[in-house]
Amino acid sequence: MSDEGKSILLYSAGLDSFPAWHYLGKPPAVYFDIRHHFREAELECVRELAERYGIDLTVSTALDLSAWDTRPLIPFRNIYFAMLASNYEADTIWCVGVRGDHTLDKSPDAFARMSEVLSEFAGRPIKVDSPFWDMTKTDIVRWYVEAGLPVRDLLDTLSCFEPSGRRVHCGRCSSCLRRWIALANNQITGEFAANPWEWERVQSYYLRAMRDGTYPEHRAEEFFAALKTVGAPT
Ligand SMILES: [Zn+2]
Numbered sequence: 001m002s003d004e005g006k007s008i009l010l011y012s013a014g015l016d017s018f019p020a021w022h023y024l025g026k027p028p029a030v031y032f033d034i035r036h037h038f039r040e041a042e043l044e045c046v047r048e049l050a051e052r053y054g055i056d057l058t059v060s061t062a063l064d065l066s067a068w069d070t071r072p073l074i075p076f077r078n079i080y081f082a083m084l085a086s087n088y089e090a091d092t093i094w095c096v097g098v099r100g101d102h103t104l105d106k107s108p109d110a111f112a113r114m115s116e117v118l119s120e121f122a123g124r125p126i127k128v129d130s131p132f133w134d135m136t137k138t139d140i141v142r143w144y145v146e147a148g149l150p151v152r153d154l155l156d157t158l159s160c161f162e163p164s165g166r167r168v169h170c171g172r173c174s175s176c177l178r179r180w181i182a183l184a185n186n187q188i189t190g191e192f193a194a195n196p197w198e199w200e201r202v203q204s205y206y207l208r209a210m211r212d213g214t215y216p217e218h219r220a221e222e223f224f225a226a227l228k229t230v231g232a233p234t
Contacts, residue, residue: 005091010081011057013045015137015159015179016096019144021055023131024094028056032081035066036074041163049156060084072161072173078105082114082128090126093118097130098137100216108133137182138222145186155190164193171196177206184226197232207234 011017011029021029031046033039043059050057062084065074074080078095085093097106104110111128118126132140144154161173169176171192180196183189196202210220227234 006089007092007094008085008088008090009094010078010085010096011046011050011055012042013049013157014096015154015157015182016098016132016140018049018154018157019140019149020094020096020131021053022147022149023143026053026055027094028058028088028090030058030060030085030088032063032084033059033061034074034077034080035064036069037066037071038161038163041160041165041167042158045156045158045167049153052153058088072175076105078110079114082111082118086118086122086126091124093126093128095128095130096132098132098140099135100219136218136222137178138185141182141186141188145188151188155188168193170194172199172201174201177202181222181226184229185222187229195230197227197230202232 007024007027009017009021009024009027009029011021011031021027029050031043033043046057046059049055063080065077065080068074082093082095095106095111097111101107111130114128115126118128135143141154145151156167158167159175159179160169161175162170164170169179169190169192171180171194176192177196177199180190180192206223209215210223215223224234
């Protein structure tokens with residue numbers, strides 16, 4: 001899976017980027033510590049899994065974006081990441097987006113535009129890409145499990161916007177909800193401080209939005225399939 005030239009993976013020890021590191025043939029990785037509000041919990045996971053797996057990891061403190069931390073996420077952070085990553089002389093910058101991602105700074109089109117601008121400014125070809133544009137989070141977890149990789153370590157990843165303490169997933173944020181869906185559809189029980197399917201937003205927003213086309217069809221199918229696994233009302 002690794003690119004022919006040098007590549008670097010933007011790594012955050014999440015449910016996507018940890019499998020991506022395996023999927024891509026264990027490339028060098030970089031974590032940008034931009035001082036966002038859950039950096040301590042994230043950094044702990046990043047360091048722990050890197051140590052456990054011997055990930056060739058750089059933790060960069062080049063940029064402090066704490067002033068722009070409009071929760072849950074820092075706007076356009078992937079553009080900052082791609083710009084910083086271009087300093088590592090890689091031809092390919094792997095930034096993990098999944099099938100159906102369409103935020104302003106994370107989509108195939110956004111990455112194509114970043115590639116164009118970075119290549120022009122660096123004076124050499126640079127490609128920003130994701131290995132998972134054709135896979136949903138559920139697909140990624142399935143790939144990971146079928147590759148025989150340990151589920152225990154997958155559960156040691158972090159995907160929560162408001163984690164408390166050591167890797168405690170809140171179960172009350174969109175990141176937790178997506179994590180739960182991907183795990184539940186692979187018959188894996190994740191740990192959450194509160195059951196994600198009982199989050200108030202599921203009833204007040206997601207049930208309707210998943211039906212009315214706000215989200216791509218495959219996202220909706222996986223959402224309802226996960227709800228079924230716990231007998232939640234749909
Ligand atoms: Zn959460």
